[in-house]
Amino acid sequence: MLKIGLIGLGKMGRYHLNLYGDIREAEVAGICDADADAVAEISARTGYKGYTDYRELLPHVDAVTIAVPTKLHYEIAKTCLEAGKHVLVEKPITTDFSQASELFEIAVSKKLILHIGHVERFNGAVQEIKKIAEKPRYIEARRIGPFNPNFRGDSIVLDLMIHDIDIIINLMGSRVKAIQAMGSPVYTELADFASVNLAFENGSIAHIYVSRISQTKERVMSLHGDRSLIQLDFTTQDINIYRQGQTQQVLGDGEMRYRNEFVHERLFVYKDNPLKLEIMHFINCVTGKVSRVVTVEHDLESLKVALKTDELIRAGVYGQREIER
Numbered sequence: 001m002l003k004i005g006l007i008g009l010g011k012m013g014r015y016h017l018n019l020y021g022d023i024r025e026a027e028v029a030g031i032c033d034a035d036a037d038a039v040a041e042i043s044a045r046t047g048y049k050g051y052t053d054y055r056e057l058l059p060h061v062d063a064v065t066i067a068v069p070t071k072l073h074y075e076i077a078k079t080c081l082e083a084g085k086h087v088l089v090e091k092p093i094t095t096d097f098s099q100a101s102e103l104f105e106i107a108v109s110k111k112l113i114l115h116i117g118h119v120e121r122f123n124g125a126v127q128e129i130k131k132i133a134e135k136p137r138y139i140e141a142r143r144i145g146p147f148n149p150n151f152r153g154d155s156i157v158l159d160l161m162i163h164d165i166d167i168i169i170n171l172m173g174s175r176v177k178a179i180q181a182m183g184s185p186v187y188t189e190l191a192d193f194a195s196v197n198l199a200f201e202n203g204s205i206a207h208i209y210v211s212r213i214s215q216t217k218e219r220v221m222s223l224h225g226d227r228s229l230i231q232l233d234f235t236t237q238d239i240n241i242y243r244q245g246q247t248q249q250v251l252g253d254g255e256m257r258y259r260n261e262f263v264h265e266r267l268f269v270y271k272d273n274p275l276k277l278e279i280m281h282f283i284n285c286v287t288g289k290v291s292r293v294v295t296v297e298h299d300l301e302s303l304k305v306a307l308k309t310d311e312l313i314r315a316g317v318y319g320q321r322e323i324e325r
């Protein structure tokens with residue numbers, strides 16, 4: 001049985017904690033938070049041994065989930081990896097590319113699993129779409145929701161858009177060649193909405209719109225292929241496919257009539273809790289049952305593109321920039 005330590009018992013940490021309770025292959029061997037009251041409250045409720053210093057937890061566990069504020073990910077993940085522990089760290093892994101590369105180098109050299117919590121990869125609809133998407137030419141993503149003051153200090157790109165960047169890179173199967181990015185602040189000092197175009201080396205294009213100033217919540221993606229349109233809803237985990245049938249233009253009595261026929265399929269998607277599937281994947285990687293669903297190179301590419309996009313928006317540089325290799 002794999003012994004798990006949970007570091008960070010805020011919103012995400014508690015979500016992880018609740019799910020570990022349902023997973024037979026792992027047991028929570030300790031929990032940690034810098035806030036002693038949070039540790040005492042959860043320890044009293046669950047019986048898990050609590051710590052306020054994560055270093056004291058490490059000798060008792062094989063693997064950790066790190067769900068602390070992003071600025072602490074590098075330091076804590078590095079200490080855990082150097083102590084020989086497998087790591088599931090919430091996204092974004094860091095806000096510095098060289099720090100992320102260093103963490104993966106340590107993990108590879110010590111033969112440890114380092115998994116970044118890109119939970120949307122484990123959304124049932126995302127798993128299915130990878131099987132059916134044939135060379136998308138254009139992908140459009142919208143991730144919008146109302147303002148939440150808890151995320152006031154977070155970059156909208158590293159908080160929200162990174163999910164779409166990560167999935168789109170995976171679907172395109174190509175590297176990003178150039179980025180155009182625009183964003184603007186409304187409620188915070190940072191951009192609260194952003195519109196981004198990505199050009200890929202294989203000629204395909206993506207457009208992503210994210211916003212935290214909307215009145216409604218929407219998380220959707222459309223994939224445009226040669227003869228099909230695939231629409232995915234992240235919230236309902238539904239996939240609709242429209243395949244081209246016949247298009248006809250008929251000249252009638254003085255007017256042009258247009259007829260379009262298409263075939264509509266609604267795909268069956270196995271729907272489970274994406275975070276639970278992600279934790280299971282981490283555990284199965286640690287125990288050697290499966291290999292990683294994405295490569296280290298893919299993880300680093302998603303971070304590189306997200307950081308470059310964030311930099312362009314912060315600098316107010318709207319023009320096209322070649323991504324440095």
Ligand SMILES: NC(=O)c1ccc[n+]([C@@H]2O[C@H](COP(=O)([O-])OP(=O)(O)OC[C@H]3O[C@@H](n4cnc5c(N)ncnc54)[C@H](O)[C@@H]3O)[C@@H](O)[C@H]2O)c1
Nearest residue numbers: 008009010011012013033034035067068069070090091092
């Ligand atoms: N995957 C997703 O979709 C998703 C969604 C939301 C947040 N996140 C990420 O999860 C991470 C945590 O976010 P959150 O919303 O849970 O934050 P939060 O502020 O609710 O929780 C962070 C917790 O870490 C604790 N902490 C701070 N310093 C610590 C230390 N040195 N040792 C131990 N504990 C410490 C805090 O006391 C707090 O309880 C962030 O990196 C965030 O980007 C990911």
